[in-house]
Amino acid sequence: MMALKDDFKYKPSYTIKSLSLKETSFDNETLRISTEISSDVTIQLSKSNDLTKFRELWWIQGNIHPKAHWEEASLPYLLKSNVDWKKYTERTDFFNVHGSWEWIDGSVYVYELPLGPHETCSRAIDREIYLKDPERILVSLGSTRTRAGSMGKEADGSFIPKRKSNVNSNGREGPYSHKPWPNLAIEVAFSETEEHLLNVVKNYWLYPGRAHDAIAVKLVQFDKIISIIKVWHFCTDNRTPMRELVPVTEFEFRTIDDNDQILIEPQQYMINIKIECLFHGMPSTSQTSPSTSQTPSSITNPLTIDFYDVLLSMEEEFRLS
Numbered sequence: 001m002m003a004l005k006d007d008f009k010y011k012p013s014y015t016i017k018s019l020s021l022k023e024t025s026f027d028n029e030t031l032r033i034s035t036e037i038s039s040d041v042t043i044q045l046s047k048s049n050d051l052t053k054f055r056e057l058w059w060i061q062g063n064i065h066p067k068a069h070w071e072e073a074s075l076p077y078l079l080k081s082n083v084d085w086k087k088y089t090e091r092t093d094f095f096n097v098h099g100s101w102e103w104i105d106g107s108v109y110v111y112e113l114p115l116g117p118h119e120t121c122s123r124a125i126d127r128e129i130y131l132k133d134p135e136r137i138l139v140s141l142g143s144t145r146t147r148a149g150s151m152g153k154e155a156d157g158s159f160i161p162k163r164k165s166n167v168n169s170n171g172r173e174g175p176y177s178h179k180p181w182p183n184l185a186i187e188v189a190f191s192e193t194e195e196h197l198l199n200v201v202k203n204y205w206l207y208p209g210r211a212h213d214a215i216a217v218k219l220v221q222f223d224k225i226i227s228i229i230k231v232w233h234f235c236t237d238n239r240t241p242m243r244e245l246v247p248v249t250e251f252e253f254r255t256i257d258d259n260d261q262i263l264i265e266p267q268q269y270m271i272n273i274k275i276e277c278l279f280h281g282m283p284s285t286s287q288t289s290p291s292t293s294q295t296p297s298s299i300t301n302p303l304t305i306d307f308y309d310v311l312l313s314m315e316e317e318f319r320l321s
Ligand SMILES: [Zn+2]
Pocket: 212, 213, 234, 235, 236, 237, 274, 277, 278
């Protein structure tokens, strides 16, 4: 994996020519993938205990096989090389892989394992946002797939204002896409490293022209307990004079004590996202009236996410065994 770091570029290269993203019916795809699955995988496996073979089943069958021992894999894990975008999108849709894989220069890497706490934390943050938006003006794109140049990935969660206008190019599905990027991206790392988490947030989601704000959460495990949670909130406007992104808010806290009591108080650890950021790119937040004439009155400004509430929603997930 040493080579990966050096090659790891998020900057979009707008030179991809032959995409051939033809529409194909789901039934045909289902048939074709099923046919591939029923190849001789099982026979090969009976002859070999090779971890690599079992891990490859995630790609081939969507199967997270117990003998693959993913919990012991060192991430990022190169799952498959020579994969074009079309094939990558087929597999992630067909196997419902959300936020675990990334497509980088034609290879598929595993960056996160779909384990309980990772999923619960993502859903808990989504839920806090829903609760603050009674009229559902922010649309959850969930872990919708995005693409920029030779890189593609899914957020753990993402939100966009209803009826945000299309863009001319470089939308969220690639160089020729007109679909706007989400305003807010949420990334939770459990198996994933903190370094990669922050790299993705700063250089992928908050690359100019993409999301406006991003929340990054790192779940830190000690002795089978998620004992520390680290949180960062970035806004693309919050930069040093050298244009480097710095967090608007950053904190970390211990989760539970030996008696499973939550160790933080309500309103002790909160992030505040400005409505102007969540509705950036909407027509009437223009230069003439920067005071956001059309931002909704149904959402309190700023939208606050209290991590005490997030912890409450995660309560059953802190102990891993
Ligand atoms: Zn912002």
